[in-house]
Amino acid sequence: MAINKVYRRVLTIAGSDSGGGAGIQADLKTIAANGCYGMSVITALTAQNTLGVTAIHAVPVEFVAAQMEAVLSDIGVDAVKIGMLFSPELIRTVAENLRKFNIRTIVLDPVMVAQSGDKLLQDEAIDALKQHLIPMAALITPNLPEASVLLGRDTFTHAAIEQAAVELAAMGCANVLIKGGHLEGGDSNDCLYLGKQGRTVILPGERIATRNNHGTGCTLSSAIAAFIARGAGIEDAVRLAKDYITGAIRAGAEYTIGHGHGPVHHFFRFF
Known part of the structure; x- marks a missing residue:
């Protein structure tokens, strides 16, 4: 029998969420729901549910590199999504392995700020992100707090977002999507800056009343x-x-799950 079908392959490099709503688990659900074959490189394990994170176990950097080598040397990828990377050493290791396999179709979600507003990365890791990974990415997807951290100033106004996207692109990433979920008001508009075209696109979005918003960025x-x-x-x-x-x-x-912030419905098109 002739083998004539191939999968569209997506690798997610991120932490595991034991509650299933964010991180690796949300990524793999999303990748499958949108018609692709998902693979994972796990950077950290978390004890987590809808109420929050109770423990984090970091995966040794050498083992992260081993996971990347295993997947990229055999299966290969058509696109890579990167989530939170907790240390400068990990950021450098991920960047080195992506360069080794000449991968450029990278979507970088620079997870740096918790919903509470607390920074999740040390300044050294943020600097490493700017130096090693942002210039490699085809697209970065910061929310407003993360854009503010990267630029070192407040970006929480409609007028500031477009300029912020242009300035972030100057860090070496061709395209920037700033998510507007933290803006005040009834809309949740995003700003996409397409660097090669020098063009900004405002993407309208409705603000849906729900407590089930865990893992939306992932x-x-x-x-x-x-x-x-x-x-x-x-x-x-x-x-x-x-x-x-x-x-x-x-x-x-429309669903109730757990006692805190539940997940989105990744398979709403199927059930």
């Missing part, structure tokens, strides 16, 4: 990577992913 960035793996350009991939996350949030709002 889900969006993974969906973008999946659509890139399937051949979409950056703007189309972002638009398709935004439609997907909006549907997942809206469907997830």
